[in-house]
Amino acid sequence: MLHFNKQKLLKSISYNEEFLNDLMIVAKKSLNQYSVDLKESVDNKDMNKILTHAHSIKGMAVSMYFERLANFSRIVENKAKYSVYLELMLDLPELFNEIDYVLDNILKDI
């Protein structure tokens, strides 16, 4: 599983590099916002909002082929869905680490 499967994303957009750059700009903006929203809902221990924001991150990650991010957000979403709070708290650091990785490495120079 890759942090970013660029080849698959490029293939899905007919290898249009200009559009890829456009997508990366939009993805950076969205992920920054989702990260802030998720942190706030975790601070407030609001399981419904954790579920909503994890779901949003998953959707974006699947579309962008951020494979590890899609996987970690799916795990957190499922734990939030079934209100498994303690397990959720154990899985959240991996999700936040992956968000940071994507923002600091893949989307850094966008």
Added chain:
Amino acid sequence: MIMLKIFLVDDDMPTAKILYYNLSQNRNNDVKIFNSGHDCLCNMHLKPEIITLDYNLCGESCVEIIDRIKQYDKEVYIIIISGQQDVATAVKLMKKGIYDYIVKDVHHKTALNNVVEEIRKKIIAERQDKSQN
């Protein structure tokens, strides 16, 4: 070939842009993006043939949006795109009159293109029937 007006409703911009790009590869698709169900409803006068709706639109009830779309135009084809592989939800929405339910995975772009082409064929057939009667 007929031109189809497609409304793409998704509050996640990267996802919306990728779906827009894919659907727009066919020059017979006239695609418009809306970031909320409310924006979509405000533009129903443009008479879309197809509406793709993200199931988890932030802060909005998908079922309510479907009901309001159907109140405006009961003939419009609604396709739900969802991150959840949830049979009960899919069945509930099919009963509400949606045309198809696509799970957001690595194949959903192809699946959406296929469903749109299927609808195009149906619309062509319906129009031929009407013109013959």
